[in-house]
Amino acid sequence: MLIYVYLFIIILVMFLLVRFKRFNLLFSVIFTLIIIYFLLNPKVSIQSAKSGLVIFINSVFPTLFPFLVVCNMLIFYDGIVVYSKILGPFLCTPLRLSNQCSLALTISILCGYPLGAKYSTKLYEDGFIQEEEYTRLLNIASNTGPLFIIGSVATSMFGNTYWGYLMLFANYISCFIMSLIISPSKSKSINIGNSKDTTYNFGSALKNSLEDATKTCINVAGFVIIFSVIISVLKNNYVFNSFILFLSSLLKVNTEILNSLFLGMTEITNGCYLLSTTKINIVMKLSLASFLCSFSGASIIAQVHSFTYKHSCFSMGKYFYRKLLQGIISFIITYFICTINLDTLSVFNNAMATSKIFIIPFMILLILSLFIYTLRTLFDRS
Known part of the structure; x- marks a missing residue:
């Protein structure tokens, strides 16, 4: 019964800190408790x-x-x-995305988290997609x-x-x-044009x-x-x-x-x-x-x-x-x-x-x- 009282006090304190937006204090308390745990249980932490x-x-x-x-x-x-030219129409059409998103979608499909987010951000930072599509792509190219x-x-x-x-x-x-x-x-999709003539070293x-x-x-x-x-x-x-x-x-x-x-x-x-x-x-x-x-x-x-x-x-x-x-x-x-x-899952060898x-x-x-x-x-x- 005593443990439930402790739990209630901990939850109440955290709720009050969040309620009054004392996030720095909240995280300071949490990280202090973690440090104490590390000191008391060094073997578990290292392992x-x-x-x-x-x-x-x-x-x-x-x-x-x-x-x-x-x-x-x-x-x-x-x-x-x-x-975008080869896979864009097939990958992006059903997802209502512009063709430029095809690279991030492909990488997300093949490799999964967190590379879909990395290359979605790369597309946005390089100017291939705009803000609204970027935020939407992050949730779609995330598998x-x-x-x-x-x-x-x-x-x-x-x-x-x-x-x-x-x-x-x-x-x-x-x-x-x-x-x-x-x-x-x-927003209108950006026309990325044709491949560049310049070749990187x-x-x-x-x-x-x-x-x-x-x-x-x-x-x-x-x-x-x-x-x-x-x-x-x-x-x-x-x-x-x-x-x-x-x-x-x-x-x-x-x-x-x-x-x-x-x-x-x-x-x-x-x-x-x-x-x-x-x-x-x-x-x-x-x-x-x-x-x-x-x-x-x-x-x-x-x-x-x-x-x-x-x-x-x-x-x-x-x-x-x-x-x-x-x-x-x-x-x-x-x-x-x-x-x-x-049982219908066992269709293929x-x-x-x-x-x-x-x-x-x-x-x-x-x-x-x-x-x-x-x-x-x-x-x-x-």
Whole structure:
């Protein structure tokens, strides 16, 4: 009973600090408590930081760094113009975006968080898109990568590759629905013209690409490590665990579900792993995992903010609520499909399906584009 009194006092103090806009004091108190925790539990803190570094080196860096270098080189040699002309009509039409957004969409589809935000910001800073479209693109070109959903979550954690395709489908359809919910830009798209005749010096382009990729990777490594520490603090914190128990008894919800959701909304990898170990039915597991993948979590949102903080047109509040809405939509889609018939997911042979991971998103958008074009043709009265 005493712990509930402490929890009430802590929540009340935080509420009052927020209510009277004493944010500096609030964060000072929070960070002071974290420092005290580090001093009292140095072994846990060091171990969690090492764990975050190992995750980055083994899983994130090998795919992120070369991809960043190649994408930067692509931009140096007019990749934005090329992609807008070739892929723009297919990728951007169903999403009500200008063709210039095709590069950011492609990168988001192939690699996932947070590169969609990075290259959306690059398009805006280079003048290819305007403010309204930039803020809209950030929510649309913001997806979980297919390798993470199909490989890490479905295959490694849930033990079934087919379920990954369901979550991937829900992720992209929820993104498409968000493009319908968020009003398109009223400003005219910028004509980017033809490819430039000038060619950059290859050595100079490679040097700049490497520098930019290295800087981005260091930033991402910092986020992965610090959020690994935060997750460790929460997992081993008596107050947090007591709060989860209190909520569980109040809402009559399984403690494992609440724990997975709270930790997953902080960092999705941990949340999805905890969901895979919970003793709940597979339909709810997949639906909650789909929610976490579409929502992305505080770690990814912080990484997105690291690219967008310089631009006043970007609202972190709007981005957060839109990602939350996208997560809910993804949850509903996954739950609906699973409720109809979960067995229908096993359509393709595992080896065949795995070899076509990257084709699926483009096929979905191509079908949507053709569908919308057909509708416009049928109902065009001009």
